[in-house]
């Protein structure tokens with residue numbers, strides 16, 4: 084039995100179904116991300132774990148104990164809200180101490196644990212400040228310290244980094260991961276940022292329209308997407324419809340890989356390469372954009388537009404307007420048979 | 426002066442002139458009037474004297490009335506805080522469509538003439554009114570005692586007139602509050618009472634304090650309600666000034682009372698504002 | 712989060728407290744008796760009919776409507792340029808002026824009444840309609856100003872720059888861009904000003920004469936003499952009128968918006 088178990092959860096707001104048939108097991112110490120487009124039910128799922136939203140159907144158990152009759156204040160979970168929800172009228176230290184006071188922890192121990200928690204998030208000397216006097220990233224850390232100091236059974240994070248700028252976000256991602264590993268707290272993160280999910284999680288739950296599309300390690304969901312939705316949602320993907328020929332599957336008459344049934348080929352842009360030995364899909368470079376550590380090329384082919392990503396490793400690349408031939412390895416592509424549901 | 430400033434001044438000029446002409450001037454003249462003498466035969470005597478102020482400040486009759494005015498205003502403010510702040514919080518937690526409908530119920534009375542509302546209280550508080558009868562039935566009084574012409578009556582009616590201002594003011598500061606802070610406190614183990622006392626109330630405090638200023642200054646200078654409920658028997662500063670003007674016709678004395686009332690209110694309001702700013706500038710954005 | 716039962720009981724008591732006096736006035740207005748009483752057997756309109764015999768109530772109502780309309784219009788007309796200047800031009804004295812315009816809110820109406828009484832008697836215009844209207848302009852100006860100012864401040868100055876960049880001259884920019892954008896503010900400023908003026912008693916008691924008495928003042932002086940079902944009937948009509956006005960405002964503008972401002976949550 085997993086540490087946190089969600090069984091056949093459904094949440095409906097009137098006729099609108101926010102979450103449906105959700106099964107999820109989280110192991111102790113695991114870092115799990117709920118990833119999906121806006122409105123797919125991530126926050127609703129998190130709120131049901133937290134106890135702020137009651138499931139229409141299904142059961143949630145923590146360490147074998149049914150949570151459904153337990154009020155949010157009795158669940159002992161740590162939550163970091165998207166808006167941080169710091170208490171503006173309390174100092175940073177008082178914010179962090181609040182949960183311990185509620186637990187009637189002794190004064191001396193509170194002081195010590197607050198200090199520890201603030202040190203852990205790198206704010207050891209900021210305890211006397213008010214939230215308003217801190218930057219977004221610092222407020223974020225306070226919220227994290229406040230949630231962690233009560234030694235929660237589970238840490239719930241709802242898009243905790245979405246209010247930070249790109250650089251801060253990257254820093255906090257690293258730090259969040261470190262702090263989580265260090266404290267060993269079981270963590271559920273809600274995000275719509277795939278980069279964040281890939282970077283942080285042990286496992287990713289990809290959600291779409293209230294349903295789970297796929298659960299797996301970051302590498303798995305990226306490299307072996309279980310559905311067309313996952314493939315297109317996680318990273319970018321080129322899709323070609325292919326017809327069988329005696330020599331294999333062909334896109335617009337050009338044989339690309341083995342196969343004998345009509346199918347849709349999905350291939351990641353970074354797995355597409357330029358070839359000089361003739362066999363492949365001919366095309367013309369429409370645009371070539373420099374992106375720092377890589378190049379992004381749009382190539383027009385008879386099978387449709389194809390996105391190509393090449394590392395900025397000093398090798399020469401075709402320029403805009405040049406004709407090229409595209410190829411990829413069969414094992415990098417995934418096939419879905421035409422007629423079957425994607 | 427640059428072009429922007431010139432245009433700006435040009436645009437505000439009409440309103441400024443209007444205000445200087447019809448607000449500043451009359452007020453200055455009233456101040457002057459309060460230093461004029463008066464005699465029952467000659468009326469206003471255009472001399473400069475502090476005799477009116479001396480009379481007010483030395484006579485215990487006036488002292489009692491000013492003290493009563495202050496006492497009533499403080500009670501009204503306190504009660505408005507005690508019932509207005511929770512009501513605002515309850516409204517905030519309501520769901521639609523209840524919330525909008527009850528906001529109408531709370532704001533609505535603000536639009537109804539103070540005279541009509543006070544009339545209602547005169548009916549309720551009078552000897553045959555519902556409240557004295559109810560108090561009697563409940564055994565709290567041995568016979569129905571009219572609350573007309575009593576401080577209690579004036580306080581009750583003024584609370585009714587002014588409490589919507591408190592609700593609105595607290596509502597405004599609750600609207601600035603992040604509702605997730607309540608959930609955060611709950612997830613950290615706080616009970617509903619603790620959440621209200623330690624999370625909501627402190628965040629509503631700026632609204633309570635500024636609502637308190639509004640209610641206090643309006644209660645201290647209220648006229649129609651104390652005039653109807655308090656009548657001639659229970660005078661407050663404003664009804665006293667009114668009597669001096671329209672009955673005794675001692676305008677300079679009436680003007681001095683009004684000036685003292687104004688100065689008192691302004692002093693308290695400014696002091697109060699300072700306190701709020703000092704207390705909260707660190708914590709909340711203005 | 713839900714309100715607990717205790718909260719709902721409190722809320723019910725609060726609502727009863729707010730509504731009780733007004734409901735009572737309306738009930739007493741329908742009494743068939745000749746004295747103050749709550750109708751127990753039947754409702755009678757006799758006291759409403761009696762109002763017709765008191766033309767001064769009707770005249771006072773007319774005066775109130777006229778004064779409130781005139782004063783609110785004048786206040787809005789003065790408020791528009793002032794609000795535009797304060798919202799959109801930077802010049803020294805801007806903050807101070809704004810505070811100055813809001814000052815009548817802080818000055819008790821009693822003091823204003825006394826000041827105008829003295830001022831008008833020196834000018835020799837005591838008891839005139841013009842004097843009354845001027846007094847009301849002062850009282851309602853901050854309300855008009857606040858609403859117009861909110862509209863003018865909320866307006867993005869770059870919209871105007873965009874219009875200028877597209878080739879509109881100053882007059883056109885004002886006529887086609889600025890004024891249309893602050894018209895809602897003007898309308899709500901007028902509404903708020905009208906309500907304030909219509910309800911004003913304290914200042915008006917000092918400066919109204921027998922011929923320029925407003926309805927609240929007439930009611931006030933009547934109540935000082937006696938409280939009877941007749942005055943309850945007048946009040947009931949006034950309450951009815953107010954409720955209708957309130958529903959109209961709420962329907963077309965939103966009462967909440969008028970008194971609280973836009974709700975961001």
Ligand SMILES: Nc1ncnc2c1ncn2[C@@H]1O[C@H](COP(=O)(O)OP(=O)(O)OP(=O)(O)O)[C@@H](O)[C@H]1O
Pocket residue numbers: 096099100101119120121122123124125126127128275
């Ligand atoms: N209180 C509610 N009443 C009605 N519908 C709701 C409520 N809360 C959420 N929903 C609906 O449920 C669905 C899922 O919402 P949820 O907030 O869980 O999405 P999300 O995945 O967190 O999206 P986002 O990334 O935008 O935060 C949405 O379609 C939303 O409109």
Ligand SMILES: [Mg+2]
Pocket residue numbers: 125126127
């Ligand atoms: Mg969400």
